[in-house]
Amino acid sequence: MRLIRLWPENSHFDFMRLRRFSFPLSAAISIATAIVLVTIGLNFGIDFKGGTLMEIQAKSGQANVAQIRQTAEGFGFGDVEVQEFGTGGEVSLRFPIQAGGESAQAAVVQKARDTFSNEYEFRRVETVGPRVSGELVQSGTIGVVLSVIAVLFYLWFRFERELAVASIIGTLHDIVLTIGFFVITRHEFNMTSIAAILTIVGYSLNETVVVFDRTRELMRRYKTMPAEELLNLSINHTMSRTIMTAATTALSLLALVLFGGQAIQGFAQVMLYGVVICTYSAICISSPMLIYIGLRGSESVKVPEGRAAAAE
Structure with a gap:
């Protein structure tokens, strides 16, 4: 019995x-990401901004978001972000950091409970102070930078110079486009987002290594084959x-989405986007980049059609 093949055996x-098409597309998205990042910035979550996050659910199954927003703004605790999510009358409230420290943050929670507890059930309450949020920003940034540097060093020593440079460009491309997802879609950027970025870096590395391992093998076997072929x-x-x-x-990620x-949906959405980007990058960015970098043997005489077909 013949096995099912996901790709034709003798495909050319x-x-x-x-x-x-891929280079101009990636360049346009990267430029748009840079512009929006500089002008608007990331939509930082409570992990990085600090403040108080509350998620409530209407006991009747239907939430009046406009009334909740009007009531919360009347508390006098600054600008309040009120957003409905899910399908069961769930609403999130975000209050900014209060000047009085932990006692002031506790007053925000107590005021909200006294006001909304009759009609709404409190599902989640988180309070992050300015010191904790600053430490999280610093730790998250250092973690991402060190991880990316370690990956780049691995790629440099894993491959020959040309392959290493193309792999590094592809990995950085995936990081930029992942950040672009957060910037353009205004998806909340928090500690879970950092975990998603690091996971996407690992997936990108895996995709690139598989293709470039075969490229290196064919380079040794067919030393006169032009780069594009x-x-x-x-x-x-x-x-x-x-x-x-x-x-x-x-x-798997679609099932999680x-x-x-709600707790894991954001991570799954970013990862699903990352899988598409990493697959696209390995095929349409990293590999074609070798043509411009100068893959060894690219100036050699073209191999006859029969030999190129025999390689498969």
Whole structure:
């Protein structure tokens, strides 16, 4: 019985021609990310901004968001963010940091409970002070920077110079586009988001290593094959594995997005986006970048059609 093949066995699809579209697309998204990041910034969550977060649910099953906002703003605790989420009358309230320290933050919680407890059930209450939020920002930034540096060092020593440079560019590309997801969609950026970014970096590394391992193997076997043919051949060889990995991971994350609940939904959404970006990057960014960097053997005489087909 023949096994089901996710990608044709003798495929000769020209992936390298896609760089004419992928490079301008990635450049446009990166520029838009930089502009919005500088002008508007990230939508930091309570982990980084500090303050008080409360999630309440209407006992009747239907929440009056306008009335909640008007009542909360009348407390006199500054600008309040009121947002409805879910489908069961769930509402989140975010109060800014109060000047009086922990006692002032506790007063915010008590005032909200006294006002809304008759009609709403309090599902979650979090209070983060300015000192804690500052430490979280510092620790999160250091963690991301050190992790990225470690990955870049690994890529530099894992591959030859040209492959290492292309891998580093692809990894940085995935980080920028992931940050772009937070910036453009205004998705809340918190400690869970940092965990998602680090996980996406690892997934990006995995996708790139698989393709470039095959590229290096073919470079040693076919030393006179032009760069574009060699890169197309390596991607076609690993495409079945790429499809299988991306599809199974995406299906798992889609289940978390749909049924995982509010606590994990944000992480799953970012990861689902990251899987798409990392797969796209390994095929349409990192590999074509080798053409411009100068893959060894790219200036050699073209291999006859029969030999290129025999490589598969």
